[in-house]
Amino acid sequence: VISGSTRAGSTNSAFAASAVAWPPDGVDVVAYDGLRRLPHFDPDADGDRVPAEVARLRAALEHADAVVFCTPEYAGTLPGALKNLLEWTVGATVLTGKPVAWVKVAADARRGDGAHENLATVLGYVQARIVDAACAHVPIGRDHIGDDGSVDDPALRAAIADAVSAVLA
Numbered sequence: 001v002i003s004g005s006t007r008a009g010s011t012n013s014a015f016a017a018s019a020v021a022w023p024p025d026g027v028d029v030v031a032y033d034g035l036r037r038l039p040h041f042d043p044d045a046d047g048d049r050v051p052a053e054v055a056r057l058r059a060a061l062e063h064a065d066a067v068v069f070c071t072p073e074y075a076g077t078l079p080g081a082l083k084n085l086l087e088w089t090v091g092a093t094v095l096t097g098k099p100v101a102w103v104k105v106a107a108d109a110r111r112g113d114g115a116h117e118n119l120a121t122v123l124g125y126v127q128a129r130i131v132d133a134a135c136a137h138v139p140i141g142r143d144h145i146g147d148d149g150s151v152d153d154p155a156l157r158a159a160i161a162d163a164v165s166a167v168l169a
């Protein structure tokens with residue numbers, strides 16, 4: 001699970017933390033935690049020896065059976081940090097053929113469409129396998145987040161596990 005937010009107390013990161021804490025049965029969920037550490041994408045640094053965090057990201061993506069993105073919209077599109085992460089995946093083809101989906105956590109499902117449209121463009125470009133049926137709306141409010149950064153509502157926890165199950169199914 002990749003959250004596109006670097007904000008402490010992020011609702012998108014709460015989705016990721018909750019997916020880790022309450023995974024579907026038999027599923028090992030990993031939340032990528034290196035978004036802040038990734039250097040800016042640089043074609044000259046993209047070769048046999050990449051920065052350590054980039055290597056970590058690529059290994060995690062290669063290892064994953066599926067990837068769920070959960071991102072806010074910034075200025076009508078993806079946060080730059082998430083676009084940057086995606087640029088590091090292009091040359092390595094680690095998302096090619098990978099089942100992927102995204103989950104919206106904004107209370108209003110119409111919010112954030114610009115981010116998800118752009119995510120679809122980039123994921124299409126890298127030839128990820130977008131599982132439309134698994135793209136879900138799981139509204140998470142700031143008041144749903146407990147002290148540990150995950151959601152404290154049992155119904156929401158179940159909806160989060162269902163969203164992860166859907167992309168694997």
Ligand SMILES: Cc1cc2nc3c(=O)[nH]c(=O)nc-3n(C[C@H](O)[C@H](O)[C@H](O)COP(=O)(O)O)c2cc1C
Pocket residue numbers: 005006007009010011012013071072073074075076077106111112
């Ligand atoms: C720089 C910036 C730009 C934003 N641009 C948009 C936008 O274009 N559309 C929108 O619906 N919300 C926008 N927002 C609001 C965030 O998407 C919203 O607060 C979201 O819940 C943040 O997610 P988080 O809780 O994971 O940090 C913006 C927020 C910031 C900080």
